[in-house]
Amino acid sequence: MTEASRRAAPPAAPVTGGSSGIGRAIALRLHQAGFPVYATARRLDRITDLAAAGLGTLELDVTDESSARAAVDRVVRDHGSVGFLVNNAGFGLAGTIEETAQH
Template sequence: MSEQIHANKIAIVTGACGGIGRATAERLRNDGATVVGLDINPDVVTNLTGERLSGAVCDISDDAALKTAVDKVIADHGGLDLIVANAGIFKSGEYIDAETDSWDLHLKINLTATQRFLKLLHPRTQEERQAAQHHHHRLAQLRRSGTRRFGLLRHQSRRDPTRPRGRSRAR
């Protein structure tokens, strides 16, 4: 079993029904994360099942559907820590001779949907970052102003101040 480097993290992986997306979702789960895989393919629901792994149908090129899916993950799991924008399409040999509709679809899925996914999540990560910075700033203020005044005690060293620091060579 791999090291639990993502223990207690919540992750979303787009394009997670198969291939690299599914492997990524399973790896994150094996590394300790709770993972929700999003895909337009309805098989994502049955392909991603098990402990800390689930799938949800979502067309990531539909802003409203993507927002609904992200909001549900956050509501169900209490937050979101990791995102993997994996969804994409590729039709071999089609780029030079591609019809306009096909070209536009590739751009919509491979570029625009990823940009909108990240844009949707950016304010949330900004809010969390600002809240964490405020929390750390407040802790620093408490330390500077004398934590005893607020009923908090600093860790007091039990070391004898007359004894030299470091390991004693005499035993």
């Protein structure tokens, strides 16, 4: 992609937590609005339908720095930069704060 085409193109948007819920809905809406979207999930098999719909998909575990770096590198390689990030990934942790391990 040339510098001129990068400037003319809408910004690329990785969306963490794209396999369900709000992340999935945001990824689809941004795609419908014409943004180059990368829906991400820890398991690519959870977002194959998004790839079939034309969204970019990336395997990403937000708790793993090398996984995050690889995802960013891919978006930068394809689009020159990350335009904006929708950081939606999360996980549940049950227990009292005193009894829950810190990671």
